[in-house]
Amino acid sequence: MGGAWPEVVILGGGFAGLAAARVLERARIPYLLVDARNHHLFQPLLYQVATGFLEGPAIAYPLRALVRRGRVLLARARAVDLEGRRLLLEDGDVLPYRHLVVATGSLPSDLGVPGVGERALLLKTLGQALRVRHRLLMALERAAREGAPLSLVVVGGGPTGVELSGALAEFLRYALPRDFPEIPEARVVLLEAGPRLLPAFRPALSRYAERALAHLGVEVRLGAQVAAVEERGVRLASGEGLVGDLILWAVGVRGNPLPGLPADARGRVPTDPYLRLPGHPEVYVVGDLNGLGFPQLAPVALQQGAWAAGNLLRALRGQDPLPFRYRDRGQLAVIGRNRAVAELWGRGFAGFPAWLLWAFVHLRELVGFRNRLLVFLDWAYTYLFREPGVRVLPD
Ligand SMILES: Cc1cc2nc3c(=O)[nH]c(=O)nc-3n(C[C@H](O)[C@H](O)[C@H](O)COP(=O)(O)OP(=O)(O)OC[C@H]3O[C@@H](n4cnc5c(N)ncnc54)[C@H](O)[C@@H]3O)c2cc1C
Incomplete structure (x- = not known):
């Protein structure tokens, strides 16, 4: 070259x-x-692509369109x-x-747990998010055909696991009675090995997240360490087996x-x-x-x-470098359509104001005006009609 x-x-x-x-x-x-890859990916919203609330391209932006004076090599x-x-x-x-x-x-990271690479679904790339959505829709179709219950297991009680399980529960809440009345029962189980969800947040916000998830119908299991991912579910360190049609790995x-x-x-x-x-x-x-x-x-x-x-x-310019200083502006995690937890300026708050702040920050940080508009419209649609918009299975 x-x-x-x-x-x-x-x-x-x-x-x-x-x-x-x-x-x-x-x-x-x-x-x-x-x-x-030829695009920048806004990973914080991958879970919404996985659960049908957003289209994939809305959170990805071509790198060549972002670069003006530089050059791009794929x-x-x-x-x-x-x-x-x-x-x-x-x-x-x-x-x-x-x-x-x-x-x-x-x-x-599979943290050395056997079976993760072969059987669990990951969430890091656009392809993986679309795969989760595809597997979710296929699992619903199968359960509907068999008239069987459906069980979705999310592993990891950090922000990704909390956001993903909340979105899955909302998706099921909408899609089950309307599109899949044949399915007798569907559960979302969130497994966390530690004593509380969102360990990087203050304990009061962890408790809020637990209550908010329970309100959406998510079964939260704390102190539940996964020892293996098996053919039809997970095995906990305690020896207990849990059935899961899909295992979503959001651990680290x-x-x-x-x-x-x-x-x-x-x-x-x-x-x-x-x-x-x-x-x-x-x-x-x-x-x-x-x-x-x-x-x-x-x-x-x-x-x-x-x-x-x-x-x-x-x-x-021949000048000395400066040591990196991080300006910590806080952290946010969202739980469903109306609730979030926020820790900002040394204070914690939760509920609808935190959700509004979450939505504002994510729209602001998204790359590209077109993507901001697409995400805003999709969110407005979901908010008004409570319907996850993207439920089409490609051929
Ligand atoms: C599901 C999920 C949810 C998240 N939610 C949040 C959140 O709510 N808030 C938050 O602050 N953070 C969140 N994060 C974390 C956040 O996305 C990361 O901290 C951030 O993306 C790190 O930026 P980065 O530039 O280091 O790496 P990345 O953004 O991952 O970018 C790495 C780039 O390197 C490229 N690359 C890798 N290897 C090679 C190679 N060998 N050759 C060429 N190119 C290569 C990749 O294609 C990619 O474009 C989330 C992450 C995930 C996965």
Whole structure:
């Protein structure tokens, strides 16, 4: 591959990579954005695609449409050659760099539980979200044909598990009486190994989330550690078996490091406080992959991406880098159509005001005006008619 490519390379067009690109755009520095897929994905709303409340393209945006002064290369990196300052691409090509920002994010982690890879459904990519929706609709059709009960098991009581199980319960609440009256009973079970849901939130908000989920009909089981995912359900560490037509794995993620980068036990890459790889000040590692110990959340990724690009600009000007400082603005999790929990400015609140705030923040953070409009219209439709709009099974 020739020297025509810019010397500043960003690997990964997620939250962190895109934030870095925006800083370089403003500074008019040419850069190359490399990603294995051609779109930026707004992962926080994947669960709504999985449950039919949103269309897939509404939360994805083509990278080429976002980049003005930089260039985009659709390619999967296979490894980093730190000494040679080259990215090795899966198709055999080699990409030299002078400065590299690595933002390859994270991957779902099976935590060593047998059967997860083969039998559980994951939620990290658009393809996986559409697969969940497809499997959900197929499971409903099968249960309707057999006149059998349906059981959906969500594993993991963090924000993703809470949001997903709430949305599944709302979906069933609408779809069962109207579309599938043949199904005698449907349950959504949320399993959490720890003593409470949403462990990163204050206990009062965890209790609120439990009550709100129970109100939607979700059976919350705390202290329920999954030991194996089996053919027709899960086996708990206590030995108890639970039937599940679908098992949705929302437990946790590990870093997605490239071979050639040093990584810790959780797959995250340790950096210095300036977000640079020790011994390689030309390489920045940001977002879910960064091993400084920040939570794997979108605001961290956005801030680290922009910060690393700022330090890169300082390096180009011969200035010293600045240590990363995270501005924690709080956290949010939504439970169904009207309720959410929020922890902001050191205060916790819940209910409809938190839900409004959640909706506002997500619409604001979505990339692209078209996507904001699509999501807003879909939400307005669901809100008014209580109907999850996307229930068509492709051929
Ligand atoms: C279901 C779900 C719900 C979530 N909900 C929330 C939430 O409500 N609030 C919140 O703050 N955070 C949430 N998160 C976490 C948030 O999405 C992540 O923290 C954030 O995406 C991390 O940004 P990133 O840029 O590090 O990685 P990502 O956004 O994952 O981007 C990584 C990019 O790197 C590319 N890539 C990876 N490997 C390669 C390779 N070898 N070659 C080329 N390209 C590669 C990928 O294609 C991708 O575009 C959620 C995550 C998930 C999965």
